[in-house]
Amino acid sequence: MNILVINAGSSSLKFQLYNMDNEEVLAKGKVERIGMETAILSYDPAERQGIREVAEVLEHTTAIQKVLGMLMHKDHGVLSSMKEIDAVGHRVVHGGESFSSSVIVNEEVKREIRRLFDLAPLHNPAHLLGIQAVENNMPDVPQVVVFDTAFHQTMPPKSYLYPIPMVLYKKHQIRRYGFHGTSHAYVSERAAALIQKPFDKLKIVTCHIGNGASCAAILNGRSVDTSMGMTPLEGLMMGTRSGDIDPAIVPFAMGKEELTLNEVNSMLNKHSGLMAISGISGDMREIVRAMEAGDRNATLAFEMYEYRLRKYIGAYAAAMNGLDLLVFTAGVGENSAELREALCRNLTFLGLELDEHANVQRSDAERVISTKESRIQVMVIPTNEELVIARDTHRLILAREEDVV
Numbered sequence: 001m002n003i004l005v006i007n008a009g010s011s012s013l014k015f016q017l018y019n020m021d022n023e024e025v026l027a028k029g030k031v032e033r034i035g036m037e038t039a040i041l042s043y044d045p046a047e048r049q050g051i052r053e054v055a056e057v058l059e060h061t062t063a064i065q066k067v068l069g070m071l072m073h074k075d076h077g078v079l080s081s082m083k084e085i086d087a088v089g090h091r092v093v094h095g096g097e098s099f100s101s102s103v104i105v106n107e108e109v110k111r112e113i114r115r116l117f118d119l120a121p122l123h124n125p126a127h128l129l130g131i132q133a134v135e136n137n138m139p140d141v142p143q144v145v146v147f148d149t150a151f152h153q154t155m156p157p158k159s160y161l162y163p164i165p166m167v168l169y170k171k172h173q174i175r176r177y178g179f180h181g182t183s184h185a186y187v188s189e190r191a192a193a194l195i196q197k198p199f200d201k202l203k204i205v206t207c208h209i210g211n212g213a214s215c216a217a218i219l220n221g222r223s224v225d226t227s228m229g230m231t232p233l234e235g236l237m238m239g240t241r242s243g244d245i246d247p248a249i250v251p252f253a254m255g256k257e258e259l260t261l262n263e264v265n266s267m268l269n270k271h272s273g274l275m276a277i278s279g280i281s282g283d284m285r286e287i288v289r290a291m292e293a294g295d296r297n298a299t300l301a302f303e304m305y306e307y308r309l310r311k312y313i314g315a316y317a318a319a320m321n322g323l324d325l326l327v328f329t330a331g332v333g334e335n336s337a338e339l340r341e342a343l344c345r346n347l348t349f350l351g352l353e354l355d356e357h358a359n360v361q362r363s364d365a366e367r368v369i370s371t372k373e374s375r376i377q378v379m380v381i382p383t384n385e386e387l388v389i390a391r392d393t394h395r396l397i398l399a400r401e402e403d404v405v
């Protein structure tokens, strides 16, 4: 069964095509700058030369047409006909309280994703466009949605409620949801399997630190707390997002700087975090480079990022009354030995001992980076949200076929 996995953003659409008989990635790529006359298309098939192209792509339906065109390209294609795509799986960031697992798309599911636009204005509208674009181009192909929020639906009320009037929760579902759940679930399960310990008997903290960043407390196989909240803005300091701040700053800064709501939102989401403190970039690679060259603001940005993450790890060890396993993943977590070293250097009070040699080894592999004597095992597990989406899609489509028979 061939499954196309789509992660649609407001101005981009990333895709991977899987052959689920052996979980092989047949091709992957992305369309960037959707909405522009000069959108950028890139496509990389497994054993053929790829395509780089600039073309007019004004909306998501055209983006999907372009993706299908590349997959069926006469020289670079991996498919001979659209009929070879059996199902499509989508990443959907916000599933609210309605979805605690992946589902097959129907009218009701689409309505619910639309109802949640308010809670994820940057993400959910783009996901629905992606779903509709697939319907327009491939009307008979079944679709599945996999939610970032689903894994965190096991959080207890003491974690997910805000200490504000209950009416806001009851009337408007203002509560903490958490995100990156597909990744937290995947890396925590992989980590437990790799060290051959039962997933449902471990106290794990997972740090998904990429463009967006969140960490999660996973107790006996279930998420019991996570750092992102109602939206992906709460929690850790990120590349361009502030993470936790005093909420009183919002009206205060709006008054002093004469900012509109949109402007303050944009300030906290796009002009804060590493970017704001360093004045250089939201990309950790550039921060580390500038820090090594002696830049003081970059050093401060790095220190704040590390300090804020470390406090969350300490809090989650307290939340679970212990910690067995600390897992790093996503762009920064998988690649920045500097950040992992700085964090672990200050977690020795927990009995955590980093293997400095293993930490700096360059590798894409899943690996343990703590010493044999360390009481807490530290691991790097490359995330693979697309594979989880492909697997869920495969499972749901097979189950539906069995039901029909």
Ligand SMILES: Nc1ncnc2c1ncn2[C@@H]1O[C@H](COP(=O)(O)OP(=O)(O)O)[C@@H](O)[C@H]1O
Pocket: 209, 210, 211, 212, 239, 282, 283, 284, 285, 330, 331, 332, 335, 336
């Ligand atoms: N070698 C590296 N060292 C440090 N940070 C890195 C490295 N490679 C990537 N990153 C960081 O990872 C981020 C992207 O993470 P990623 O998980 O790919 O994000 P997303 O999937 O949300 O787009 C970049 O902004 C950069 O800060």
Ligand SMILES: CC(=O)OP(=O)(O)O
Pocket: 093, 148, 179, 180, 210, 211, 212, 213, 232
């Ligand atoms: C939910 C979220 O923050 O996603 P991303 O890391 O892809 O921005």
Ligand SMILES: [Mg+2]
Pocket: 210, 211, 212
């Ligand atoms: Mg990501």
